[in-house]
Amino acid sequence: MRLATWNVNSIKVRLPQLLEWLATARPDVLCLQELKTEAAKFPRGELEAAGYGSVVSGQKTYNGVAILSRTPLDGVAFDIPGFADEQKRVIAATVQDVRVVCVYCPNGQAVGSDKYEYKLRWFAALGSYLAAELQKQSRLAVAGDFNVAPEDRDVHDPKAWEGQVHVSGPERAAWRALLALGLKDSFRLFEQPEKTFSWWDYRMMAFRRNAGLRIDHILLSEELARSCTSSTVDKAPRKLERPSDHAPAIAEFTSPR
DNA sequence: ATGGCTACGATCCGTAGA
Numbered sequence: 547m548r549l550a551t552w553n554v555n556s557i558k559v560r561l562p563q564l565l566e567w568l569a570t571a572r573p574d575v576l577c578l579q580e581l582k583t584e585a586a587k588f589p590r591g592e593l594e595a596a597g598y599g600s601v602v603s604g605q606k607t608y609n610g611v612a613i614l615s616r617t618p619l620d621g622v623a624f625d626i627p628g629f630a631d632e633q634k635r636v637i638a639a640t641v642q643d644v645r646v647v648c649v650y651c652p653n654g655q656a657v658g659s660d661k662y663e664y665k666l667r668w669f670a671a672l673g674s675y676l677a678a679e680l681q682k683q684s685r686l687a688v689a690g691d692f693n694v695a696p697e698d699r700d701v702h703d704p705k706a707w708e709g710q711v712h713v714s715g716p717e718r719a720a721w722r723a724l725l726a727l728g729l730k731d732s733f734r735l736f737e738q739p740e741k742t743f744s745w746w747d748y749r750m751m752a753f754r755r756n757a758g759l760r761i762d763h764i765l766l767s768e769e770l771a772r773s774c775t776s777s778t779v780d781k782a783p784r785k786l787e788r789p790s791d792h793a794p795a796i797a798e799f800t801s802p803r
Numbered sequence: 804a805t806g807g808c809t810a811c812g813a814t815c816c817g818t819a820g821a
Contacts, residue, residue, distance in 0.1 A: 555809075555810070555820080556809090556810055556811080558810095559809090559810070580810095580820085582810070582811070606811090606812090607810085607811055607812070607818090607819090608811085608818095608819075608820095653819080653820055653821060654821085655819085655820085655821085661819095693820095693821070710821095711821075712821065745821070747807090747808075747820095747821070748807090748808035748809055748820095749806080749807040749808045749809095750806090750807055750808085751807095752808095759821075761821080788809090790809095791808085791809080791820080791821080
C-alpha cells in the first residue's frame with residue numbers, strides 16, 4: 547500500500563494540481579489537510595471520476611481534513627473523542643486492513659500564546675486517542691501536518707529557529723510522546739538526503755533557498771513499520787505555479803502474507 | 804530591518820498560516 551499525506555492549503559485552488567498528482571504518484575490512500583471548505587463543497591465527484599472515494603470533515607475558511615482511497619473506506623470516525631473542539635482537524639477510516647488517522651495539528655502561532663497552549667492540549671488529547679486506537683488495531687498509520695519539526699536536522703536553520711513555535715521543547719516533547727506509544731516516524735526508518743523538508747514559506751524565496759521545515763509526517767505502528775519499504779517527500783508539486791506551501795509525503799508498505 | 808506571500812471572506816483590510 548502506498549499512503550500519502552498533503553496539506554493542500556485550499557482544495558478549491560489546488561484541485562487541478564491534486565488530480566495531476568494523483569495521476570502521476572498513484573497513491574492508494576491520501577490524507578488531505580487544510581481543505582478550507584465545507585464538506586458539501588468538497589469536489590467528491592471529480593475525485594470519484596479520478597478513481598478515488600473520499601470521506602471529509604470540512605468547515606468554512608479554516609482547517610478541514612479528508613481521506614481519499616482507491617479501495618473502500620470503512621469505519622469513518624471524526625475528531626478526537628472526548629476532546630471538545632470546533633475545529634475540523636481529525637478524520638479516521640479503515641482501508642483494507644489498515645486504520646488510517648488523518649491529522650491537521652494546530653499551528654500554535656507563537657510560544658506562550660493561547661493558540662500554543664491549545665496546541666499542547668490538543669497533542670495530549672491526540673496521544674490518548676492514538677493509545678486507544680493502538681489497543682484496537684495493530685496496523686495503524688497516522689498521517690498529516692503535525693506542525694512540529696521533530697529534530698534540528700528537520701530545520702533549515704536551527705539557530706534561527708531555536709525556541710520558536712514548531713521546534714520548541716514542549717512541542718518536541720509532545721511529538722516524542724507519540725513515538726513513545728509505539729509509533730515510528732516512517733521517514734527516519736531509512737537513509738535520507740540531508741535537508742529534506744516538507745514546508746517552505748511563501749515569502750523570501752524560501753523554496754528556492756530550501757529554507758524549509760519537515761513538519762508533515764507519516765507515523766506507523768510497529769507492525770506497519772516492519773513492512774515499510776520507503777518513505778519520501780515529493781517536492782515536485784511545490785515547484786508548480788501557485789503551489790501549496792507544503793509538499794506531499796509518501797510511505798509504502800507491503801501487505802501481510 | 805520583525806517585513807517579505809497566499810487564501811479566505813469580508814470589503815478595498817483583517818485574520819491565519821508556519
